[in-house]
Amino acid sequence: MSSTTGRRLIAWPHELEDAGVLGINQRNLAFIQESNPRALYPRVDNKIITKEICHARGIPVPETYAVIRRYGDVRRFRTLIGDRGEFVIKPACGAAGRGIVVIAGRKGKDFETSSGRTISEGELDYHLSTILSGLYSLGGQVDSAIVEQRIIMHPIMERIAVGGTPDVRVILYKNVPVMAMVRLPTTQSEGRANLHQGAVAAAVDLVTGRTFGGVCCNRAVERHPDTGALIGGWEIPGWRELLGAAMKLSDALEMGYIGVDFVIDAKLGAVVLEANARPGLAIQVAHRIGLLPRLKFIDSLPREALVGERRWEILPRLVGE
Amino acid sequence: MNSRSLSTLAIFGFVIVGTVCLGLRDRSINRDKAAREDSLWELTYSAHFEASVANSQQETQLRLAMPFDTRQSHVVRGRESWIVTNPNLHVKIARPNATNGNRMMVFSTRQAATAPYDANAKFILRLSPRAEAGPPNLETLSSRDRYLRTEIDLPTSDPAIRQLAQLLPTDAQTDFERLQWAFEYCSDIDSGGIEPRSDDAKVALTTKHGSPKGQARAMVTLCRVLGFPSRLVTGFIVRQGADIQPYVWVEVFQNQEWMPFDPANGYSVNLPLNYVPVRRDSDIVYSTQNISGPMVHYSIKRLPPDPRLTQAEIQHPLQILNLYRLPLEMHKVMKILLLLPFAALITAILRNVIGLGTFGTFSPALLAMSFIYADWKTGLAILLIVITVGLIGRGSLERLRLLTVPRLSIILTGVILCVVFGVSTLHYMMPAVSAEVVLLPMVILTNLIERFHVSADEDGILYTVKLAIGTLLVALLCYLVLVSEQVGEFVLTYPEAHFFTIAVFIMLGRYAGYRLTELWRFRDLIGPGETPR
Numbered sequence: 022m023s024s025t026t027g028r029r030l031i032a033w034p035h036e037l038e039d040a041g042v043l044g045i046n047q048r049n050l051a052f053i054q055e056s057n058p059r060a061l062y063p064r065v066d067n068k069i070i071t072k073e074i075c076h077a078r079g080i081p082v083p084e085t086y087a088v089i090r091r092y093g094d095v096r097r098f099r100t101l102i103g104d105r106g107e108f109v110i111k112p113a114c115g116a117a118g119r120g121i122v123v124i125a126g127r128k129g130k131d132f133e134t135s136s137g138r139t140i141s142e143g144e145l146d147y148h149l150s151t152i153l154s155g156l157y158s159l160g161g162q163v164d165s166a167i168v169e170q171r172i173i174m175h176p177i178m179e180r181i182a183v184g185g186t187p188d189v190r191v192i193l194y195k196n197v198p199v200m201a202m203v204r205l206p207t208t209q210s211e212g213r214a215n216l217h218q219g220a221v222a223a224a225v226d227l228v229t230g231r232t233f234g235g236v237c238c239n240r241a242v243e244r245h246p247d248t249g250a251l252i253g254g255w256e257i258p259g260w261r262e263l264l265g266a267a268m269k270l271s272d273a274l275e276m277g278y279i280g281v282d283f284v285i286d287a288k289l290g291a292v293v294l295e296a297n298a299r300p301g302l303a304i305q306v307a308h309r310i311g312l313l314p315r316l317k318f319i320d321s322l323p324r325e326a327l328v329g330e331r332r333w334e335i336l337p338r339l340v341g342e
Numbered sequence: 343m344n345s346r347s348l349s350t351l352a353i354f355g356f357v358i359v360g361t362v363c364l365g366l367r368d369r370s371i372n373r374d375k376a377a378r379e380d381s382l383w384e385l386t387y388s389a390h391f392e393a394s395v396a397n398s399q400q401e402t403q404l405r406l407a408m409p410f411d412t413r414q415s416h417v418v419r420g421r422e423s424w425i426v427t428n429p430n431l432h433v434k435i436a437r438p439n440a441t442n443g444n445r446m447m448v449f450s451t452r453q454a455a456t457a458p459y460d461a462n463a464k465f466i467l468r469l470s471p472r473a474e475a476g477p478p479n480l481e482t483l484s485s486r487d488r489y490l491r492t493e494i495d496l497p498t499s500d501p502a503i504r505q506l507a508q509l510l511p512t513d514a515q516t517d518f519e520r521l522q523w524a525f526e527y528c529s530d531i532d533s534g535g536i537e538p539r540s541d542d543a544k545v546a547l548t549t550k551h552g553s554p555k556g557q558a559r560a561m562v563t564l565c566r567v568l569g570f571p572s573r574l575v576t577g578f579i580v581r582q583g584a585d586i587q588p589y590v591w592v593e594v595f596q597n598q599e600w601m602p603f604d605p606a607n608g609y610s611v612n613l614p615l616n617y618v619p620v621r622r623d624s625d626i627v628y629s630t631q632n633i634s635g636p637m638v639h640y641s642i643k644r645l646p647p648d649p650r651l652t653q654a655e656i657q658h659p660l661q662i663l664n665l666y667r668l669p670l671e672m673h674k675v676m677k678i679l680l681l682l683p684f685a686a687l688i689t690a691i692l693r694n695v696i697g698l699g700t701f702g703t704f705s706p707a708l709l710a711m712s713f714i715y716a717d718w719k720t721g722l723a724i725l726l727i728v729i730t731v732g733l734i735g736r737g738s739l740e741r742l743r744l745l746t747v748p749r750l751s752i753i754l755t756g757v758i759l760c761v762v763f764g765v766s767t768l769h770y771m772m773p774a775v776s777a778e779v780v781l782l783p784m785v786i787l788t789n790l791i792e793r794f795h796v797s798a799d800e801d802g803i804l805y806t807v808k809l810a811i812g813t814l815l816v817a818l819l820c821y822l823v824l825v826s827e828q829v830g831e832f833v834l835t836y837p838e839a840h841f842f843t844i845a846v847f848i849m850l851g852r853y854a855g856y857r858l859t860e861l862w863r864f865r866d867l868i869g870p871g872e873t874p875r
Contacts, residue, residue: 029865029868030862030865031862032861032862032868034856036868037856037861037864037867037868040867040868042856042860042864044854044855044857045697045857045860046855046856046857047855050852050854051854117800117801118800119796119800144743147743150745151743154745154747156746209802210802211802217801217805218801218802218805219802219804236866239862239864240866241866241867302864303863305864305867306863306867309866310867311867
């Protein structure tokens with residue numbers, strides 16, 4: 022599994038086909054369009070709805086402190102949060118981690134972000150109004166802002182995270198986990214865990230929850246680009262619970278091809294951050310294998326095998342493929 | 343039926359509908375063109391003759407040469423007609439002559455009539471400037487010797503003429519140059535003046551005075567002496583007239599085809615449209631057998647044009663489909679609108695097959711469109727100013743903390759001011775500047791600036807620059823297609839070509855293969871010497 026010797030400039034289409042790599046066009050046509058009904062998209066695109074679904078199913082999510090839907094609410098923001106020193110503001114329909122502000126403490130009347138920047142009350146109000154105006158929302162539509170509990174990073178994550186919270190993404194097909202990765206922020210990604218912004222990701226073994234492989238900027242890597250630490254070989258805490266929550270959420274969303282993002286809280290364990298109806302494909306590079314064989318394997322199974330606890334039996338066979 | 347077979351069906355459907363529409367339109371356009379360019383003429387032969395023999399053993403015959411198809415003139419089939427006054431006079435159309443292809447209409451009788459016979463024949467001719475109207479003059483040279491031989495009217499063995507051929511300048515190297523010399527020599531023969539000129543070839547060649555027929559005979563004689571197979575052709579120069587005289591010109595076999603020459607009028611290789619031949623290898627229209635005193639008159643009449651032309655101004659709902667009838671000043675807008683789907687096609691290919699990212703889906707195409715209106719230099723200058731000023735302005739606006747819509751409106755206002763004063767500045771420096779650059783899609787530019795700024799802020803400058811390059815590339819390619827005058831003319835004439843565009847869109851929409859950029863993106867999945875999976 023050497024990633025430094027004999028790197029190629031491009032791969033030929035037949036090689037990718039042989040490796041079972043899923044491309045964007047095929048993902049969109051054969052999986053997203055086939056399995057994800059349009060009408061259900063708000064369930065994943067709007068985090069308020071996602072959270073409501075999670076609440077109803079008993080899936081852990083960060084506690085919501087307030088939802089700001091109108092400009093009038095912006096002024097009441099301070100009474101809504103009370104004297105909380107730590108919280109996160111995020112747009113309900115934001116994409117790719119845009120518009121998220123993490124407040125880590127207070128400095129008199131001002132706030133301090135997790136990256137150490139000081140933000141005045143006025144600036145925070147302005148940020149809330151830009152969220153409401155739709156600057157960060159998917160189609161530019163009017164949005165709402167969620168104020169929620171700040172996640173305290175699990176100690177095991179702290180070793181490898183740089184300037185932000187790592188998250189765990191599980192891709193589920195027909196409500197069965199098919200691939201998972203843990204995404205770690207880098208200096209280049211400016212604390213965000215999004216691969217296209219320069220974050221690094223390690224593949225996660227579905228059965229054991231151990232990390233291996235890795236990808237950064239579409240290249241196969243094995244070490245964190247900032248710290249040089251190996252990103253493989255450690256275990257995600259509470260892996261089984263995390264997968265269980267992912268399957269439960271997938272059942273509730275009724276969508277066939279989704280990615281569920283978790284963060285691991287020091288106290289709560291795995292909590293759902295959001296679900297995504299168009300999960301990215303770089304996860305394949307992290308795994309050094311394509312998604313298609315696993316997706317086809319799921320397709321080959323009878324419907325009864327894809328429900329409830331029986332799904333656990335599939336995972337070793339998926340990984341063993 | 344699943345989406346895949348439905349898509350295939352739709353593709354076939356659009357291709358078939360497109361083909362049918364294109365075919366119908368093409369036919370209609372060709373008919374309109376024919377109605378405008380072609381002319382119909384009626385050629386009438388009126389013959390009056392008596393039989394010169396009194397017994398029925400010998401046949402009396404009048405053979406009239408019939409006009410035939412050439413590149414430019416076409417004899418309308420089935421509309422030849424003839425009238426004879428005497429029931430004993432039989433009419434038949436002889437089979438084409440094997441050597442020269444002439445077709446003769448034969449009036450014959452074995453009766454020794456007392457009264458003279460009258461015969462009348464009419465032909466409808468279609469003259470068309472489009473070469474497809476008739477077969478090209480490609481009959482082969484059936485007998486080379488035949489077209490080099492000496493004849494009574496073409497005295498090639500005459501020593502005076504043979505001596506004349508010696509005048510051929512030595513610098514004439516090619517056959518065509520020698521032919522050209524012969525043509526010019528015979529063209530210079532003077533056919534003007536009041537006194538009647540001679541039809542004789544030798545007179546024309548030696549005295550340089552002769553009738554047009556004499557000139558034609560002179561040229562054939564001279565060409566034969568020089569070794570070019572050549573012949574006389576009799577026909578008509580079509581024009582309205584009750585008493586038209588046949589006219590004689592020349593054909594020379596050169597470069598595997600019979601090339602026409604008219605030395606009297608100075609035409610070579612190409613003759614005007616209205617030269618209609620009726621008989622090759624002869625300088626008279628008819629021949630006779632046992633006939634005395636035939637009198638043949640020729641008249642030509644112009645027939646009314648096609649109703650498609652004369653009734654074109656009558657309103658008809660189907661004219662809606664013809665965009666070319668719109669006033670000329672609307673053509674440019676219509677063309678650009680019709681070209682936009684092609685720009686969208688380029689965008690779709692670059693995004694879904696190549697895998698380029700752009701700001702907005704159709705912004706690059708619309709940007710390219712605006713450059714068609716302005717000249718591209720002015721457009722580019724203004725665009726650069728707008729983007730630079732816009733990005734700087736957007737950066738400083740960030741401090742004011744404004745809501746999205748008012749902020750966008752300020753950028754829009756700024757963009758408009760930049761464009762207006764940019765045009766004014768350019769005009770100040772070089773007054774020839776195009777003002778149409780103000781048609782730059784301001785709203786699109788405003789959005790581009792905003793998206794660029796947000797993307798640079800949120801996704802990092804590298805990713806943003808990648809998107810910007812993609813946007814520019816798509817815009818450039820769209821511009822190259824949109825700017826082409828021929829493509830524009832084509833879609834304005836055949837807007838139904840977009841049925842094919844839609845078919846291609848469906849194909850692109852069903853393309854599940856890898857994007858070109860994915861071959862690069864997933865390259866690390868294919869390690870050397872390792873078997874993935």
